[in-house]
Amino acid sequence: MGIRLHAVSHVYQSINQPPFEALKNVSLTIQATDEFIALVGETGSGKSTLVQHFNALMAPTSGEAQLFDVTLTAETFKDKKIKKTPIRKRIGLVFQFPEYQLFEETVLKDVAFAPKNFGLSEEAAIQKAKDALRLVGLDESFEARSPFHLSGGEKKRVSIAGILAMEPDILVLDEPTSGLDPKSQEMLMDVFTSIQNRTHTSIVFITHDMNWVERYAKRVLVMKAGSLVFDGTPHALFQRPELADWKMDVPDRFKVMQYLKTHHSFKDPVTTPDELIDAIIREGQS
Amino acid sequence: MKNIVIGRYIPGDSFLYRMDPRVKLIALFLLFVAVFVIDELWVMVGALAGILVLLPLGKISIKKVYFGLRPLLFLLIFTFVFQILFNTQGRLLTTLVLDFDPLNVSLAGLIFIAWFYGKRWTSFTFLSFLLALAAILTVLSQVTFLRSFGGYTIAIYEEGLFFAVFILLRLVIIVTLSTILTITTKPTDLNLGLERVLKPLKIVKVNTEEIAMIIGISLRYIPTLLDEANKIILAQASRGVDFQEGKFKEKIVQIISLLVPMFIISFQRSDELANAMEARCFVPGKPRTRLNQLTWKPLDTFVLVVSLVLMVASIGVRILW
Ligand SMILES: Nc1ncnc2c1ncn2[C@@H]1O[C@H](COP(=O)(O)OP(=O)(O)OP(=O)(O)O)[C@@H](O)[C@H]1O
Ligand SMILES: [Mg+2]
Numbered sequence: 001m002g003i004r005l006h007a008v009s010h011v012y013q014s015i016n017q018p019p020f021e022a023l024k025n026v027s028l029t030i031q032a033t034d035e036f037i038a039l040v041g042e043t044g045s046g047k048s049t050l051v052q053h054f055n056a057l058m059a060p061t062s063g064e065a066q067l068f069d070v071t072l073t074a075e076t077f078k079d080k081k082i083k084k085t086p087i088r089k090r091i092g093l094v095f096q097f098p099e100y101q102l103f104e105e106t107v108l109k110d111v112a113f114a115p116k117n118f119g120l121s122e123e124a125a126i127q128k129a130k131d132a133l134r135l136v137g138l139d140e141s142f143e144a145r146s147p148f149h150l151s152g153g154e155k156k157r158v159s160i161a162g163i164l165a166m167e168p169d170i171l172v173l174d175e176p177t178s179g180l181d182p183k184s185q186e187m188l189m190d191v192f193t194s195i196q197n198r199t200h201t202s203i204v205f206i207t208h209d210m211n212w213v214e215r216y217a218k219r220v221l222v223m224k225a226g227s228l229v230f231d232g233t234p235h236a237l238f239q240r241p242e243l244a245d246w247k248m249d250v251p252d253r254f255k256v257m258q259y260l261k262t263h264h265s266f267k268d269p270v271t272t273p274d275e276l277i278d279a280i281i282r283e284g285q286s
Numbered sequence: 287m288k289n290i291v292i293g294r295y296i297p298g299d300s301f302l303y304r305m306d307p308r309v310k311l312i313a314l315f316l317l318f319v320a321v322f323v324i325d326e327l328w329v330m331v332g333a334l335a336g337i338l339v340l341l342p343l344g345k346i347s348i349k350k351v352y353f354g355l356r357p358l359l360f361l362l363i364f365t366f367v368f369q370i371l372f373n374t375q376g377r378l379l380t381t382l383v384l385d386f387d388p389l390n391v392s393l394a395g396l397i398f399i400a401w402f403y404g405k406r407w408t409s410f411t412f413l414s415f416l417l418a419l420a421a422i423l424t425v426l427s428q429v430t431f432l433r434s435f436g437g438y439t440i441a442i443y444e445e446g447l448f449f450a451v452f453i454l455l456r457l458v459i460i461v462t463l464s465t466i467l468t469i470t471t472k473p474t475d476l477n478l479g480l481e482r483v484l485k486p487l488k489i490v491k492v493n494t495e496e497i498a499m500i501i502g503i504s505l506r507y508i509p510t511l512l513d514e515a516n517k518i519i520l521a522q523a524s525r526g527v528d529f530q531e532g533k534f535k536e537k538i539v540q541i542i543s544l545l546v547p548m549f550i551i552s553f554q555r556s557d558e559l560a561n562a563m564e565a566r567c568f569v570p571g572k573p574r575t576r577l578n579q580l581t582w583k584p585l586d587t588f589v590l591v592v593s594l595v596l597m598v599a600s601i602g603v604r605i606l607w
Contacts, residue, residue, distance in 0.1 A: 052520065055524060057520045057523055057524065080530060083528075084523070084528070085526055085528050088523065088524055088525075088526060089526065092524070093524045094524075095517075095520075095521045095524065097517075099547060099550065099551055099554070100514075100517050100518045100520075100521040100547055100551075101518065101521040101522060101524075101525065101543075101547060102547065102550075103542065103543050103546035103547050113525055113526075113543070114524075114525035114526050117525060117526030117527060118526045148550060162525060163524070163525070166525075166526070
């Protein structure tokens with residue numbers, strides 16, 4: 001088993017504001033192989049806070065997080081003998097904002113930073129970095145450039161490559177597609193899929209776009225105000241009446257069907273594009 | 287990192303919050319002068335007592351002020367120890383002869399280890415450290431089991447002790463007073479207060495509005511930048527940087543991996559801020575009106591008079607005593 005959270009709550013303490021409970025009693029299990037999970041929920045619902053528990057960046061205020069063979073609680077987190085770095089090697093987390101991590105002079109060096117930290121030799125790390133950059137669609141011409149002079153989307157790709165290069169067992173991505181054009185978004189999602197097909201890496205990604213959820217995810221987690229309110233397949237999610245309450249959209253395809261149902265009194269439920277085309281043809285003939 | 291108080295405004299309500307920012311600044315200045323003028327230990331102790339009364343009256347928890355002092359703890363201890371060890375003026379008060387023999391050194395070591403591992407269970411790290419230190423010194427000076435292999439004499443002189451305590455108190459009072467100011471004053475009010483207080487300097491062609499704005503913005507952005515630093519640390523930790531460990535060379539890389547994004551983000555923030563200000567037609571040096579006008583209340587007169595009296599009194603004590 002990869003990640004198992006048991007009754008995890010997280011309270012943000014700060015001196016000039018009252019304590020804020022960003023996670024409430026969240027329990028979930030994520031297998032170490034072949035998971036493809038979308039984590040969704042409205043802004044501020046605690047998604048980023050949750051994923052930072054996945055790789056031991058944050059400790060549960062109460063409850064426990066079992067990350068591979070290490071169990072973290074509020075107490076054991078402080079124990080310096082329990083090393084967090086090996087966990088972070090196995091569970092790679094790409095942050096929402098690339099600005100917080102890019103710092104080397106060149107893109108290549110920056111991407112090689114993580115593998116080097118995790119004990120690879122200089123040459124091996126550079127090789128991994130090159131491979132990762134090709135994966136996210138940045139060619140050789142980018143390698144010598146300064147990461148600070150890239151566009152937002154390119155920075156995002158560099159930060160993703162930076163984690164891909166360390167080849168984690170579980171790959172966690174905080175809004176990997178935000179700030180990218182639709183084509184690049186699709187390309188990146190395909191990259192993740194092909195990585196999974198090749199290495200059986202489990203993948204968790206945060207997104208606000210239901211089309212990606214429907215197309216790529218095998219499983220969806222829905223957060224609302226710090227609680228995990230749904231854990232199941234995308235298909236089951238889109239049938240749920242609470243969707244609007246969770247501030248969630250349905251994929252465009254569902255909207256089209258909804259429209260056809262109400263305005264053209266389509267009767268047959270359709271779920272795949274082919275069925276939809278068939279239904280339209282049938283409807284047109286009758 | 288999260289609990290650093292410097293420059294942070296903490297919402298609340300008490301007479302300290304209701305005071306005019308101008309008065310707070312002037313009072314702070316007067317009290318600073320007073321604290322620097324004082325040269326009698328008992329007056330300094332009195333001043334500290336006064337502040338300890340002021341805090342609960344102003345509904346500021348001592349814990350928050352302590353958080354404000356904490357980043358300076360090292361500096362405070364350093365000056366204290368430095369004075370005690372190296373100031374050899376005045377009467378010799380006492381000497382502490384430390385005698386090192388294998389047994390008492392290991393005993394002292396044990397006490398230190400006990401403190402080191404025990405400190406997790408107490409929230410009074412600093413206090414327990416002092417206790418442990420006292421115990422270690424006692425063991426080293428009083429108990430000799432075997433033949434000693436060396437010794438060191440700590441001689442404490444009157445002046446040394448006096449200045450050690452004195453400077454410690456002075457630093458604590460100054461930091462506490464400034465912390466009270468930033469805790470109870472909104473950055474905008476502080477800015478406005480500064481601008482008004484510095485206004486007389488305009489006569490000598492100093493651009494007081496800009497100075498006030500610079501100070502105000504800096505104070506406002508300290509907590510923001512600390513939050514950013516925290517996020518950077520997490521992002522780099524994700525990439526295998528272990529900020530708690532590492533040899534010297536690794537430490538340097540760690541610091542660079544924190545500082546570079548920090549600079550970039552600071553410049554970005556200031557760029558954004560400049561744009562936002564220009565988008566709202568901010569022109570440096572142009573006269574501006576305010577949404578909230580400052581109002582002078584009887585409380586302000588009272589506080590001003592009290593601070594003035596305190597300052598004059600401390601000058602008086604200095605001259606006459
Ligand atoms: N350092 C912090 N201190 C206090 N509160 C915080 C802190 N970080 C986040 N929060 C609060 O915790 C809640 C959850 O934040 P989080 O970043 O996990 O949300 P999110 O679901 O990732 O949102 P988004 O979709 O906008 O990225 C928010 O309401 C936020 O205000
Ligand atoms: Mg987020």
